[in-house]
Each structure stands twice: as C-alpha cells, then as structure tokens.
Amino acid sequence: MGNIFKTFGAAAFSGLLLAGCASTAHVEKDKSVNLNNYKTFAWVDTRESKNDTVKTKVSDLTERTIRDAVNEELEKVGWKQSKKPDVLLTYDLLVERAVKEENNPVYSQPLTRYYYNPYSRRWIPVYYPSEFLGYDRDRRPVREGTITIRLIDAKNDKTIWQGWTTDEVASRNLTGKEIRNGVKSIFRKFDVAKN
Known part of the structure; x- marks a missing residue:
C-alpha cells in the first residue's frame, strides 16, 4: 500500500513539474x-x-x-x-x-544573541527571526x-x-x-x- 502512495505522489509531482514548464x-x-x-x-x-x-x-x-x-x-x-x-x-x-x-524577496539572516542575567546568573538566548527587507529587482x-x-x-x-x-x-x-x-x-x- 505504501508503494502505491509513493508512486502516486511521484506521478503527481511530475505532473505539477511539467505543468509549471508549459507556456500559458x-x-x-x-x-x-x-x-x-x-x-x-x-x-x-x-x-x-x-x-x-x-x-x-x-x-x-x-x-x-x-x-x-x-x-x-x-x-x-x-x-x-x-x-x-x-x-x-x-x-x-x-x-x-x-x-x-x-522581483526576488530579500530577508535578513536569523540570529540568536545571548544576554547575561545577573539576578539568575545565567546566559539567556534570545532568537531574532529573519525579517523582510524588501525586493531585489533584476532586469x-x-x-x-x-x-x-x-x-x-x-x-x-x-x-x-x-x-x-x-x-x-x-x-x-x-x-x-x-x-x-x-x-x-x-x-x-x-x-x-x-x-
């Protein structure tokens, strides 16, 4: 049964790929x-x-x-x-x-910074996700x-x-x-x- 789903999934993906290549x-x-x-x-x-x-x-x-x-x-x-x-x-x-x-979207790199908390005496990681910065236009x-x-x-x-x-x-x-x-x-x- 698993093989049927794998075969069907591969066929569906191939169809989508070919449809994406065809001109409108x-x-x-x-x-x-x-x-x-x-x-x-x-x-x-x-x-x-x-x-x-x-x-x-x-x-x-x-x-x-x-x-x-x-x-x-x-x-x-x-x-x-x-x-x-x-x-x-x-x-x-x-x-x-x-x-x-x-127009390709441009994002900043995500990063993690560590802050020292003197009260708990621990380093705390703070995660900053990537942010949308705009578009890179190419002609x-x-x-x-x-x-x-x-x-x-x-x-x-x-x-x-x-x-x-x-x-x-x-x-x-x-x-x-x-x-x-x-x-x-x-x-x-x-x-x-x-x-």
Whole structure:
C-alpha cells in the first residue's frame, strides 16, 4: 500500500513539474459558433498585405514543423485535412526582444544573541527571526516568441477561433521543440472552447 502512495505522489509531482514548464496559452472563440459543426481543414498562406507577393518569411522547416504539430492536434480531436475544408488555418510566428523583470524577496539572516542575567546568573538566548527587507529587482534582456493559430470559416472568411502563446526563447528563431510545445499549450484549450 505504501508503494502505491509513493508512486502516486511521484506521478503527481511530475505532473505539477511539467505543468509549471508549459507556456500559458490564451484562446478566443466566436460565441455564436459551435466548433462541433466543423470537421475538415486546410492551410492557407499568410501575407503581410494584399500586395505582398511573398508569404510570411519563415523557413520551410519551420513551416513544416508548425503545420505538422497543428495537424497532429486537430487529428486527435477527429478533424481531417480536405480539399473542400470547413475551416482554413493560418499561423503567425513572432520573435521579439523584451525586458524581463524579476522581483526576488530579500530577508535578513536569523540570529540568536545571548544576554547575561545577573539576578539568575545565567546566559539567556534570545532568537531574532529573519525579517523582510524588501525586493531585489533584476532586469535582463530576453527574446520572447509568440505563436498564433487562427481558424477561419471557409464559407464566410470570419475568424471563429484563435489561440496564442508567448514564452521566452533561446534565439532569434523558434526551435522545433519550442514550436511543438507552444502548439500543444494552445490546443490544450481547444476542447475547453469547443462548446
């Protein structure tokens, strides 16, 4: 019986640790739309403007990675790619510089002092606990990557659902792992917004 509790405790701790590492995702949905009515999708190019002759500039490897990650998540909920889709998919990737500010609490060191009591002729310990002194503020430059996924109704060209996530990244481009983790974070909220 003790082993069951140890195993369950380790699994729960691992789950909390993984949840803490995941980036926070946000979603918006057209409230008048029931996503259960959609079952097929296709990808469309994203351009900066109507006159732009080149779609959003990302490498073909990055594009394949994001499309494969989104396809996998949609196929998990029973959607399929189609030449006559219910939904058109677009994405945006953005990596920009930002400043991250961290506020760390600062405490004094606890200490014990001894006082001599001449009446009892004994040394008496007096404990002083640590005290809150304020915050140590740290500002450092970081790069933040944002992934946005949009679902557009193929009949009326209206956005029916969008999800996005922003997280700190290591370089000017998002890695495949960062893309897959971001897409998973976004689609964890897909079922919540489905009805």
